[in-house]
Amino acid sequence: MGRGKGNPTGWIARVSTGQILFEMDGVSLSNARQAATLAAHKPSDLRVRGPTRKYKDKDR
Template sequence: MGRGKGNPTGWIARVSTGQVLFEMDGVNFANARQAATLAAHKSCSSTKFVKWS
């Protein structure tokens, strides 16, 4: 119809398999796990929580 489709409302980026999405430092394990769980509910793919030693 028109030339423009309006202003974009968000950004999209491809995430390949095995790519790290979030790294947390300076947070205790329980808070980091809870934050990762909340973030995983917002993504539309399966996620895994990994703790580096």
Template sequence: MLYPKRTKFRKYFKGRTQGLKTDGTQLSFGKYGIKASEAGRVSYQTIEAARRAISRKLKRSGQIWVRVFADIPITSKPTEVRMGKGKGNPSGWIARVSEGQILFEMDGVSYSNANQAAVLAAQKMNLSIQFIEWS
């Protein structure tokens, strides 16, 4: 669901995720948000699991915006295959996340509900995140 329909190339470099990001660090749509405290890679399954956790907690009240998109294919070679013979086949999708990047936004819910939803989403993510509020 959270990956592109088609890409220019089948296989990409994974790339490095480091440094602070300048764009995508402010809340644009909602009143509350979830921000990455460290750089890393997030898979499309992780993004979807966090989104489901948030939407289940909010119980269809309010609105959720997903601000990350897994657009980089990750390859893996099959098990028990010898080294060499080229790069493996695409097996999944990741999103590069920089420090300070907004991952999710929420609106139309109370502060306590949004905070609890952020805690549930943090348990699904493989990097540390923080809950922020629009000021």
């Protein structure tokens, strides 16, 4: 069996349920760290909410 399997074309990361993975590009390391720190200290009660109106099949 050979060691190499060719050139990698992408990356894969396993992210557990309830976690968010951020990728930051085009910013300095210090700005990225500051943004991550600010995001980590946001109140945890902020959630993304879905539509509040319930649709029936005939309403669509």
